[in-house]
Amino acid sequence: MELRHLRYFVAVAAHGSFNRASQSLHLTQPALSRQVRDLEDELGVPLFDRGKNSVKLTDAGERFYEEAQDLLARVATAVQKVRTDHRAEVLRVGYAPSATAGILPRALERFHAAMPQVKVELFDVSPPEMIRMAVSGQLDVVIALEPSVVATPGFKWSEFRRLSLILIMRADHPLARRKRISPKLLCGLPLVGLGRKNFPEYVPSIRRSLKPFGCTPHFVALEEDGVSTLFAGVEAYNAAAILADTVSEILPRSLVGRPFHPKFDPVVAKVGILETQHSPHAERFVAILKEFVAQP
Known part of the structure; x- marks a missing residue:
């Protein structure tokens, strides 16, 4: 028995007419009548008493109508459940590149090997956009x-x-010859930073870091698009930038990074898991990330 035969039967029973049912199903009336006849032949009982302009369910048709409605409802529920479960097999991850540099590709590889049915969608967006999402x-x-x-x-x-902070600069920058950078050398040094609109915490945090050393940062440019644009600004202005040490993983060959001595307070990266929808996929993904962080 084909599912479409049940749908056609239920439609005719609900409309009480082959003509009206055929219009709702976008079938010709002869084609619909033929499909219902096939169902009756398969069951071996008549389901309708046919009149000139209308039809009426037989006793067998009444009983079958209730069963058919219940079956179609269960099929619809099953379809919806499958679709919902399929959508649930997507893990949506928003991340700051500097927080995940050096470990995200390896963590993704291990996660996909462990859970190949889960698709990971990555969103490299600014902090305000990440908050909105x-x-x-x-x-x-x-x-x-x-x-x-x-x-x-x-x-x-x-x-x-x-994460530790380091100084990024061109390889031919005067400070690039040093193995370590004293924070006091940043007084008056031209810097490129991240813009306030998309990275509102960047400039205030740099100011707080330099204050104990009696320095006020001198920004010649603030880039809104992110680290890649900032790298271009460092090259163009022959300036420097203060970033997390993890960006060393993605530095262009023309730029170098040097640690500070004494060191600034570390930058703390945190990971959050959505609480309103418990996701074992999210917990597994975060556990794998932390495993790579813990590795020497």
């Missing part, structure tokens, strides 16, 4: 630097890793 329920996992998005409600947060 997180609040609207568009992210399952958020990986970011304090304090940018860690106050976002609805997420369970834990420390992910601690």
Whole structure:
């Protein structure tokens, strides 16, 4: 018995007419009548008493109508469940590149090997956009630097890793000859930073880091698009930039990074998992990320 025969039968019974049912199903009336006849032949009983302009269910048809409706309802529920479960097999991850540099590709590879049925969607977006997506329920996992998005409600947060700050500059920059950079050398040094609109915490955090050394940062440019644009600005202005040491993994060959001595306070990266929708996929993904962080 084909499912379409049940749908055609239920439609005719509901409309009480082959003509009206055929219009709703976008079939010709003879084709619909033929399909219902096939169903009756398969069952071996008549389902309708046919009149000139209308039809009426037989006793057998009445009983079968109830069963057919129940079966179609269960099929519709099963279809919806399958579609919902399929959508649930997507893990949405918002991340800051500096927080995940050096480990994200390897973590993704291991996660896909363990859970090949789960598709990971990555979103490299600015902190304000990440907050918007997180609040609207568009992210399952958020990986970011304090304090940018860690106050976002609805997420369970834990420390992910601690990052040291380094100075980025062109390989021919005068400070590039040094193995370590004293923070006091930054007084008056031209810097390129991340813009306030998309990275509102960057400039205030750099100011706080330099204040104990009696320095005020001198920014010659603030880039809104992110680290890649900042790299271009460092080259163009022959300036320097203060970033997390993990960016060394993605530095262009023309740029170098040097650690500070004494060191600034570390930057804390945190990971958040959406609490309102428990996801074992999210927990597994975060566990794999932390495994790679813990490796020497």
